[in-house]
Amino acid sequence: MAAGSARYVRYILVSFFVLAIFYFVSNSADIATPLRTQIPTTKQPSDGSSDSRPAAKASPNDAKVKTTYDASQFPMAMTPNDPGWNDLAGIKGGPRMNATFVTLARNSDVWEIAKSIRQVEDRFNRRYNYDWVFLNDKPFDDLFKKVTTSLVSGKTHYGLIPQEHWSFPEWIDQDKAAKVREDMKERKIIYGDSISYRHMCRFESGFFFRQELMLNYEYYWRVEPSVELYCDVHYDPFRFMHENKKKYSFVLSLYEYHETIPTLWDSVKKFMKNHPEHIVSNNMMGFLSDDGGETYNKCHFWSNFEVGNLNWLRSKAYTDFFDSLDRDGGFFYERWGDAPVHSIAAALMLQKEEIHFFNDIAYYHVPFTHCPTGQKVRTALKCHCNPDDNFDWKGYSCTSKYFEVNGMEKPEGWDEEGKD
Numbered sequence: 001m002a003a004g005s006a007r008y009v010r011y012i013l014v015s016f017f018v019l020a021i022f023y024f025v026s027n028s029a030d031i032a033t034p035l036r037t038q039i040p041t042t043k044q045p046s047d048g049s050s051d052s053r054p055a056a057k058a059s060p061n062d063a064k065v066k067t068t069y070d071a072s073q074f075p076m077a078m079t080p081n082d083p084g085w086n087d088l089a090g091i092k093g094g095p096r097m098n099a100t101f102v103t104l105a106r107n108s109d110v111w112e113i114a115k116s117i118r119q120v121e122d123r124f125n126r127r128y129n130y131d132w133v134f135l136n137d138k139p140f141d142d143l144f145k146k147v148t149t150s151l152v153s154g155k156t157h158y159g160l161i162p163q164e165h166w167s168f169p170e171w172i173d174q175d176k177a178a179k180v181r182e183d184m185k186e187r188k189i190i191y192g193d194s195i196s197y198r199h200m201c202r203f204e205s206g207f208f209f210r211q212e213l214m215l216n217y218e219y220y221w222r223v224e225p226s227v228e229l230y231c232d233v234h235y236d237p238f239r240f241m242h243e244n245k246k247k248y249s250f251v252l253s254l255y256e257y258h259e260t261i262p263t264l265w266d267s268v269k270k271f272m273k274n275h276p277e278h279i280v281s282n283n284m285m286g287f288l289s290d291d292g293g294e295t296y297n298k299c300h301f302w303s304n305f306e307v308g309n310l311n312w313l314r315s316k317a318y319t320d321f322f323d324s325l326d327r328d329g330g331f332f333y334e335r336w337g338d339a340p341v342h343s344i345a346a347a348l349m350l351q352k353e354e355i356h357f358f359n360d361i362a363y364y365h366v367p368f369t370h371c372p373t374g375q376k377v378r379t380a381l382k383c384h385c386n387p388d389d390n391f392d393w394k395g396y397s398c399t400s401k402y403f404e405v406n407g408m409e410k411p412e413g414w415d416e417e418g419k420d
Ligand SMILES: Nc1nc2c(ncn2[C@@H]2O[C@H](COP(=O)(O)OP(=O)(O)O)[C@@H](O)[C@H]2O)c(=O)[nH]1
Pocket: 103, 104, 105, 106, 109, 135, 136, 137, 138, 196, 197, 200, 223, 224, 225, 304
């Protein structure tokens, strides 16, 4: 009888102990993830042309945008040796820039942009919660808004592009433009017969940065459908741009297809003659021309990836440049792309030092890859790109030229990796 009740007491004690452990473990799991609760669980997409940031629902970003701060109070870990390098969990403390991701897309791009967003969030934005602006020439549908809002950790905004930013200007001769498209189709020039592609290139050249939703921001990071980010981004590239006075940045550069821009350089030369006040003396003409500006060597930064300063694009210098090119009609009489337009503007109207190459942001847009040079860098950033795919030092890339004209040393390992 005594032995039986002792066993009974032991059972009760063991059960109590097991329950206590269970209670402790489930409770401490809650304590271990307090930051999750700071992410708003019900995010509403904000809509359309009338939307504005001050009226928008508060996002984690809003409270933190703070462009006057003591940078030494919030050191950024730029290399693996810097304190805080491995601090990749939870929401990052410290200042946020007045910045947003921006994507131009069609409703049919939803699943391809979903992939891009997932990568940007996983590699960077989940810790920073920057906003994301989506722009479209047609209203975004509910599926697009629902999927993208669920994936973006910051606040999402959806803008409808005004018709005058996505149509033929009145000075364009429609018959001439139609003949060009017909001719380019016969010559099998990529997107040569497309009207919408031309509207897209003109919009990205001259209008995305002055959409109502974009007026609320100072910096942007452009993201296209189906792109990949192959490495962790340990620091805030927007903050890097701000603190280092950078206005434009790139990861891939290459030569433009001549057939799409036969008279672009003539237009640029005309602009330089008419507006010498906009051309800075410390420019990067050497990146664009191998004969002191006589001819264009077709080098450009690939603009499907850009982190840049919107105030620069909204400046008189840039808008005069765009207006001058737009008047010449090459967006429709040829097929000028926004990449050479942005690049030429940056190289002529920014100080050399204001243009930055992000070796540590690994990127893919069909068919080119930027995989960071340097095995140590790739390991530290947990990259999953194949260094053999890196385009930077191959013959058709202009990145070597960028380093040479700036007298910069190429990243360690450049001569051993990713050559043809
Ligand atoms: N809303 C809208 N977006 C477009 C249109 N055409 C292209 N885009 C977007 O513009 C960007 C560039 O287009 P894309 O087809 O990727 O051109 P590529 O990268 O030069 O081959 C992408 O973000 C597309 O989603 C269009 O007709 N309407």
